[in-house]
Amino acid sequence: MMILDNCPPLLLRLAIRVHPELLMRALDEHSFDKQEQAAVNGVGSGCCSTSGSYILHMAASMKKGVMCSEAAGDIFRDLCQIYPNASxxxxxxxxxxxxxxxxxGKPFHQGIQQLLNAKPQLLTEIDPVTGLYPFMMAALSLSLDHTKEAVTSVNTTYRLLRECPELSHYHRNTSSTL
Structure with a gap:
């Protein structure tokens, strides 16, 4: 179970503000000693990520419905302000x-904008997993089954392109040279 699962947003924001130094360490249960784990979890072990991710990575990965949208944006903003290098x-x-x-599937105003404010150059970085620029990833997340989600994805795609319009001229050469 991740530290962000089922954690009340106000409690998480308080923890971020009171102990920002914990954000500078990977959330790997093997990197914390027992006292630090108890301070972060409020109990024993079992709430830290074993992936070596930072809390910002975990917050970015949260699917819709885990936390209300206003709280998610507030937490992203706090995390980016306290530890901008994690962005x-x-x-x-x-x-x-x-x-x-x-x-x-995060909308532009619920975390993506805060990440870009911390590091605008992220717009021009290709994701190593998908091989796509951020605006391309947002465009591919369109869902024909959920109209509201499709509109959100189009809005995110538009805003990402508006931030870095030179990427609209991107052309990937798909011909192979054997």
Whole structure:
């Protein structure tokens, strides 16, 4: 179970503000000693990620419905302000929080904007897992089954392109040269 699962947003925001130094360590239960784990979890062990991800990676990966949208945006803003370097620090798979946030379907105003404010150059980085720019990932997350989600994805795609319009001229050469 991740530290963010079922954690009340106000409690999480308080923990972030009171102990920002914990954000600078990977959330790997093997990297914490027992006292630090108890301070973070409020109990024993079992709530830390074993993936070596930072809390910002975990917050970016949260799917819709885990936390109300207003609280999610507030937590992203707090995390980016306290530890802006985490916005461009890749997780163990090489993905930055922006790619994780787009993949999890986050709207532009619920975390993506905060990540870009911390590191605008993220717009021009290709995700190592998908091989796509952020605006391409947002465009691919369109869902024909859920109209509201499709509109959200189009809005995110538009806003990402508006932030870095030169990427609209991107052309991938698909011909093979054997």
């Amino acid at each position: 461009h620090t890749p997780d163990v798979t090489g993905r930055v929080p922006l790619a994780l946030a787009i993949s999890s």
